[in-house]
Amino acid sequence: MTYHPDATAAVGHSPDAEAGVGVAPPPGCPAHAGHAGFGGPARPAAQGLPLYGPEFAADPHLFYERLRQYGPIAPVELSPGVEAYLITSYSLALEVLRDTERFAKDPRGWRALNEGRIPPDCPVGPMMMYRPNALFNDGEAHARLRGAITDSLTRLDPYALSEYVERSADTLINAFADRGEADLLADYAAAIPLLVFNELFGYPAEHGLRLVGTMARLFDSGEDAAEANQELLEYMAGLIAAKRERPAADITSWMLAHPSRLADDELLQQLMLILAAGTEPQLNLIANALRLLLSDDRFAGELSGGSLPVQDAIDEVLWTDPPLANFGTRFARHDLDLAGLRIRQGEPILTSYAAANTDPELISDGRFGNRAHLAWSIGAHRCPAESPARVIASVAIEKLLDRLPDMELAVPVDQLAWRTGPFHRALTALPVRFPVTARPTAAAAPAAVSAAVSPPAPAAAPAKPHGSPQTAPDASDTPSQSPRAAQRRRWGSLAAWWRGQ
Template identity: 65%
Template sequence: MTNRPAAGPVPPPGCPAHAGPAEAAGGTGHSAAVPMYSPEFAADPHGTYARMRATHGPIAPVELTPGVYASLVTSYPLGLEILRDTERFAKDPRGWQAMQDGTVGPDNPVAPMMMYRPNALFSDGEAHARLRGAITDSLDRVDPHALSEYVERSAETLIDAFASRGEADLITEYASVLPLLVFNQLFGARPADGPKLVETMMKLFDSGEEAAAANDELLHWISGLLADKRRKLSADVTSWLIAHPSQLTDDELMQQMILLMAAGTDPQQNLIANALRLLLSDDRFAGELSGGSMPVEDALDEVLWNDPPMANYGTRFPRYDCDVAGVRLRKGEPVLISYAAANHEAAMASERRSGNRAHLAWSAGAHRCPAERPARVIASVAIERLLDRLPDMELAVPVERLTWRTGPFARALAALPVRFPAQAVAVNEPFAASVSEPVRFDETSGVSQWNPVPSSSTPPAATSPERQPESPQAARRRLLSFLTAWWRGQ
């Protein structure tokens, strides 16, 4: 058994005994920490990673948000080592020193992404194995062909909302909404709940005055869904979680569903949007579109190597003071893995990235993302359907003028405005009515036979005159109005 230093008394905040990552490395203290929340970092993260390596080596002191410090691993081999090392590093953040002593409070901007929740992401050992087993087994029962058909059907609905205008913001009107419609179906909710779920999640993502009420609405929605499914199981992820041999409690079920939704919405949006940006701006990909070839899978791999949706995450907490790559990491001080920096380092050393999926975008080790397969299905079908419907689509602004959201974790565009020849959109059947009733729950087959009916695309109309991209708020209001009218048959 390894001898670990005994935990001593906790010094008060501000005491010199509070050695942050830079002090632990023998550096100059917090003054050496690189801020990861500035527009400059968002605009050129790879330049920042290169400077980190040159100054600090493979582990750099960083500031995630003002006053919250961590160590960032920018090396692929070292990142892989830490992600797989469950003996020295814990995923459970209840040992996070700064949160224990009150230096970081639960209302801190980065706390929701790092503080403990009773779900598979923030658990270790047997607790993690039990919760993850329920999630993995349930996701494995999703029929990828049915999922693909439903993504296509949802994509058609969203494209119809903006096709006649000749312009759109693919973030607010497509990439951020499609995963929510798919999750509405994956969870076995009523199709008519889709627009409300979209509205609720948009309020949460905006983090505005309505966010608290939206959080309550989401919890109420999940609670009601669980109650409905306990009365009548069907072929959906919620029912499979309920029926799983691990016998999750209602609170555990709710927490795993929130985890799935959080992990499958914003990161999925970023994967779709970042790949679309690449396909519409990079000659290696855009040049092939006019020839009828859509190298979507190659574009996804390129994004996962260089601009992964979660650029810096994989948070770990040393279980005891330890030396890693010549750096002293202190017990309870967060260590993040830069998937983006590590991948880029490995990609630059490789002669071939196309088809190579050895990147860390899905993490590694015991906490590797269990939803890689459905995530790729959703992204690839969403992109292919959009490019098929709007083959002459182009960016409405030069690619260098696109802006990125600030923050330490995600690689996310703030907007993705496009223009294209406008299409005449036929009036189709209501969205809710077009999805068949759930089939009877089958405990043996484990196949979800949603059997949605894809709609056909409509012929192009005359090209609309060029207009300025509208605001994200206006686009969201119009999209929600369209979705609500769609399922009502109006």
């Protein structure tokens, strides 16, 4: 895919191309403009479609449609000068993600990197370059590192996790409930995962509040991505030092005591992986699902027979706008043919989970209740934290809708802006407004948390059992109950039943 002055093959080269025969790409494909034939040393390099910038962020599915004209896999640019292939086909994604013989996760064989064509400050480097963690290893090394993660995650109590999410949610909602407006991204969705993961790691929440901005900068793959990466390393080093002195019932301590006997750098990298995978994608899942719930009448119950539960809204987002839209990076172990393209050893291949999930050739009678999407990936590197991620997202959303049932978007949904970057599907803000009728609810999360992320919260009322009529505004507080509000109150009752309350 990458070309040198003496190169004779380009993206999509074939035996004919090597023989000097020009092979034109199909009309409308990313390599079509300026095409001079895929054979011959004088031909300039074909350029992939850029997966960055405001145009891509505004409508990535339009870009995926353009890429499909090229075939199930097409050349793309992840950032200026950084080329890769992107899979848009569901069936080809399954094939590549499951194939450990032809494709490696370890990026140390990345051809462009080894040839010095990826600068140290490359914006996408922190998301693609090697780290000694489970994500970037194969075989026995991967099994050992992943085992420490999965064994520790399985020790989590889902009921305790749910309760902590609820307490954190109440703390955050109390901070803006009397304002009548909020940015659900900055004031809520961005903070919930960090509060939860700081608790799971056993670190005081106030130590991790700065990670909201740090994680966003890392996933944005901007000019300061390398600086954000260094901040994460420093945070994790401090966490490990603290837990060595005072181990407790938390993920960090469990991993320190794991039979795999992780070295300090290995432990740091596994924790960093859990944090990266569990915060930025998690906040985007919460925000994207809230966007859908606040804008789509199927989920608000305003169309006849159209009410659907929060879990279905989450699945809809995982199908169409997954938080990590393009990733699953693999590197060809050797020169090979894939779906009619010649891939050279060490060239990166990414999977577009968003494009594969919406593949026109994917036959389905409906997505509701169907969890065959690829949002969690598949194969040996499938996300091990799917269950806690769903708990965090669903409880956070249900608690918000229960507390603020009359909440509405403050701007038309088509005016919401998306962050740029090739990997994620992330809003820049999610402004809402609501009547100032919600009563503060007592919360056990540290007061410093709410003070750091939002204006000071009002004094908390005495704690009431979750799901009781007093938790949400009663009829006397609300002049009229819209179908949307009534539906959300039913969601709150359903959530309480689901948790056995």
